[in-house]
Amino acid sequence: MLERAPGSGVTAVLGPTNTGKTHLAIERMLAHSSGIIGLPLRLLAREVYNKIVARVGVDAVALITGEEKIKPSKPRFWVSTVEAMPLDIDVSFLAVDEIQIAADLERGHVFTDRILNRRGRDETLLLGAATMRPVIEKLLPGANILTRPRLSQLEFAGDRKITRQPRRTAIVAFSADEVYAIAELIRRQHGGAAVVLGSLSPRTRNAQVALFESGDVDYLVATDAIGMGLNLDVDHVAFASDRKFDGYQFRRLTPAEFAQIAGRAGRATRNGTFGTTGRCAPFEPELVNALQNHTFDSVKTLQWRNAQLDFRSLDALQVSLAHTPDHVALTRAPIAEDLRVLDHAARDGDVRDMAHGAAAVERLWEACQVPDYRKLSPAAHAELVTTLYSFLMRRGRIPDAWFAAQIAQADRIDGDIDTLSGRIAHIRTWTFVANRPDWLADPLHWQGISHELENKLSDALHERLTQRFVDRRTSVLMRRLRENTMLNTEIGKTGEVIVEGHVIGRLDGFMFAPDAAEAGSEAKALQATAQKALAGEIDARAEKLSQAPDDQFVLASDGTIRWTGDAVAKLVAGDDALHPRIRIVADERLSGAPRDAVQARLDLWLKTHIEKLLGPLFELVKAEDVTGIARGIAFQLTEALGVLERSKIANEVKDLDQALRATLRKYGVRFGAYHLYVPALLKPAARALASQLWAHKQDNVDLGALLGAQHLAGSGRTSFPVDKALDRDAYRVLGYRQCGERAVRVDILERLADLIRPALAWREASTLPKPAGAFDGRGFVVTQAMTSLTGSAGEDFASILRALGYRMELRPAPAPTPETTAEAVATDTPATTDDASSEAASADSAPAEDIAVDAASDASPSQDASPVLDAQASEPIRSDDTPSETSPVVEVTPAVASEPVANDAATAASSGPSTTAVAETVSTEPVAEAAATTDATPTEAASAEVVAPAMVEVWRPGGRSEDRRPRHDRHRHRQPNRPQQGAQGAPAEGEAADGDKRQRHGHGRRDRSFDFKRPNRPAGEAGAASEGSSGEGRPPRERGHGKDARKDFGKGREKGKFQGKGGRDRRPDGGGPSHRPFASSAPRERERDRPVDPNSPFAKLAALKEQLAANRKDAN
Secondary structure, eight states: OOOOOTTTTEEEEEOOSSSOHHHHHHHHHHTSSSEEEEESOHHHHHHHHHHHHHHHOGGGEEEEOSSOEEOOSSOSEEEEESTTOOSSOOOSEEEEOOGGGGGOTTTHHHHHHHHHHOOOSSEEEEEEOGGGHHHHHHHSTTOEEEEOOOSSOEEEEEEOOGGGOOSSEEEEOSSHHHHHHHHHHHHHHHSBOEEEOTTSOHHHHHHHHHHHHTTSOSEEEEOGGGGSSOOOOBSEEEESOSEEEOSSOEEEOOHHHHHHHHTTBSOTTSOEEEEEOTTOOOOOHHHHHHHHHTOOOOOOOEEEOOOSOOOSSHHHHHHHHTOOOSSTTEEEOOOOHHHHHHHHHHTOHHHHHHOOSHHHHHHHHHHHTSOOOSOSOHHHHHHHHHHHHHHHHHTSSOOHHHHHHHHHTTOOOOSOHHHHHHHHHHHHHHHHHHTSTTSSSSHHHHHHHHHHHHHHHHHHHHHHHHHHHBOHHHHHHHHHHHTTOOOOEEEOTTSEEEETTEEEEEEETBEEEEOTTOOSHHHHHHHHHTHHHHHHHHHHHHHHHHTOOGGGEEEOTTSEEEETTEEEEEEEOOSSTTSOEEEEOBOTTSOHHHHHHHHHHHHHHHHHHHHHHSHHHHHHHHOSSOOHHHHHHHHHHHHTTTEEEGGGGHHHHHHOOHHHHHHHHHTTOEEOSSEEEOGGGGSHHHHHHHHHHHHHHOSSOOHHHHHHHHHHHHTTOSEEEOOTTSOHHHHHHTTEEEETTEEEEHHHHHHHHHHHHHHHHOOTTOOSOOOTTBOSSSOBOOOHHHHHHHTOOHHHHHHHHHHTTEEEEEEEOOOOOHHHHHHHHHHHSOOOOOHHHHHHHHHHTHHHHHHHHHHHHHHOTTOTTOHHHHTTOSSOOOOOOOOTTOOOOOOOOOOOOOSOOOOHHHHTTTTOSOSSSOOOOBOSHHHHHHHHHTTOOHHHHHHTTSOBOOEEEEEEEOSOOTTTSOGGGTTGGGSTTOOOOTTOOOOOTTSOGGGGGSOOHHHHHHHHHHHHTOTTSOHHHHHHHHHHHTTTTOOOOOHHHHHHHHHHHHHHHHTSTTSSTTOOOBOTTSOSBOOOOTTOOSOOOOGGGSOOOTTSTTHHHHHHHHHHHHHHHHHO
């Protein structure tokens, strides 16, 4: 009898994926009376089982896997995994699917054993890739090999971003962390994805695949588990990685493995595509060509392990497992998991004592077959196996109580995905144990319990996966959109756009803002669904806005026009500040006639709003009786938005006659000492609008700082600290002027000038009552009324005066008289006046004030912006008019020192409420000590017993105003510890431009030296002053050097260089410049009235000498 060939009765059906091999095996098996099919995955086995049950009924089909057994009483057909395939049944048909796995290092030896040793009585069918053809021909000569072509084409689609993948795409990665990350990203962009991992239970994987197959999600993120025969409705396969860990090392997939996974795309006759995404490197042209044409290197060797085991002893078993194959196409498989467990058990003394006899050794090998689902460590798994083996050998069964305790550890459904996955792996181990026929007293009972618990955990895991990676709301909406179902869309009262009960965004004005949580293609689809409702709503809103009354519109501080709270337009710069343009805030849904209607209505409202608040400017421009120079001034005032610095149009104002001035006053223009302005436009609303219009014309305005200044100005403050981020023009358009460290309202400056002007105009010979603050006819002292106006005091108020062109001197307080004492008592009692009534009175007197200021301007050519020339007015002027709704608010803030204070005795006078009773007694002890240290004469020693006079701060016109001071010199007086310069202040604000060229500090010192040389100056005064002027330890100049300096100093002025318009007068002795008498008939100030240097250590002694000299003169 002829020996049968190894391949006799064997048919190998080879070909790429999607060639219908599995379907052919099912059909062939059902054509036989009995049969069994081995599949690579439990999931695939379940799928094939369901198909066969649908054909022949549940009673005819058995399902055998490592963790699940469904076995009717008399089954005809068996579906199993390759590892769990029964070896003791005789069937007519046998099939093994995916035989190319025989080359796998981990599982290959099992497939090789089935290929070589398992046969059906009538037919054996081997299914796999075409790469197996050479090795099959070598191992199974005589086998019938059939090749089946692919039913569809597979094309390369290149590289795409994960978020750009088409619908029905499977994205493949090779680690759980990467799969989760990709699924999270797809959820945010496309609503969700199904997740398939090899570590998931079959029930969980089936639920996830059903989620994808049903269309609830359009993306599947999986490991290479989908390449093992799963039939999925996938159009595109994208590789997010090309490397995996095969149990031994990280390596790149082989072309055949790429093809196995890519072949899942385009099932049946539908073409599919594949490509790369994520961190996967682009495929080489050779690899692409191989995948498209299915040309791969053939499998040359299969993994093999001896199946004829010797169970006589433990050592004999290990020796039989170590046998090597005797065929060139076979190679010994690496040490697998069960072999490692066996080696560990063999080293255990208790195990070796129990493993005697073939039955005991075989039972040990069966225990070593328990899979390590938990993946804790080889040692931990080996300990579990030895424990099970110990129970089986000593008790014959695994104790129910111990087994129940192990199952109870996993009987919880709380926790996250990883926690539930760990519990499922734990319970799968006990499910496998329960399916051993003789390991438990009641295996069916424990199979049911373990299977039920696994299903419960699997359902909980599926729920967690869906909750984390699928947006149910979006997925349902997307499905209805694909089905062209009309969705219910409505818009709430507050603008919420609701689709199918879910808020997808808001309609603010005419702009639709999608919900921040909505993103990706589904958000676009939802917006498209809401398009009809939005279009109708926007048209209705446009119609409603075009007929809305003015009180429904508001111009916000940021330039946004709001209608009933919704932003509908923004201001943009126009041709001039008073005529800005409007840009509608809307998307493309507002177009055509509705958009034109909205534009026309908003333009009309803005024009009306500006004319309402800034109406006097428009009246001034349109006035026909404003002609000539007055018209030019009117235009400049309009361009300046109602507040114009007088110094900028000084010449034009001088040339105005009284008729033109009266015409401008008729339209509300006020001629002030510092500004031309319209009092009616100083209201907070008008100034806020003006500053807003001005800011839109500028390029680099700090809007935050401007808004802060607007808030302070609108709160009614007469002054507030300056923000360095804003320039002077910003404060001007707010109706304020930057004076030193504070911004002061322009009308308050005029009222301050009205208080200072009578004090400067008063003369000692005058029969009129002495005004508050008057000192000697050439200066004034600060009063409470002045500081109350600006809401500042001390150095803050001093910085304001310096910025206005005044300079401070320390002068001895005048000797008290009965009249001055009474006046001091009167002035020490603060008078409270009603601010509103004073403002009303000042408003009535505005024309008279303007006439007085203008008269002063005409009387002196340098009056334009200087308080010096305001003193030329022949009669006192009452305070300026202020906005009716704004009351002064006193704000005391720390000020930056702009000019040093001479001594403690002098600082008290600047902030006191009284003007005449400002002198205070100074102790004689410092004076006596100073006299003792300088070898004073007997007269000087005697004078130390007399009380020294107090010094007061007297402010005189003569400093240069802040805006006219050279830029490099504006902060000179702010340096601390700088000596006071006394009478040598900067030129007055009203002086001519040539005055800016004068030398400052050096000539001031020389002038004092010349003064000390005059014969009519007492020797004591000259000596004290000379020491005070010498600075800090500077030696006195030589006489000859002083004369030369005097000659050189006088040469530049003899030709009348400084004698022109606005220049200072010459001193009769040919010395340096002296201050003008300010058009006063008073005699020249006597030299002893000039102040000594307050920083000199003998300042108090010099003051005492002056008082003694005055007392002697009065006695004579």
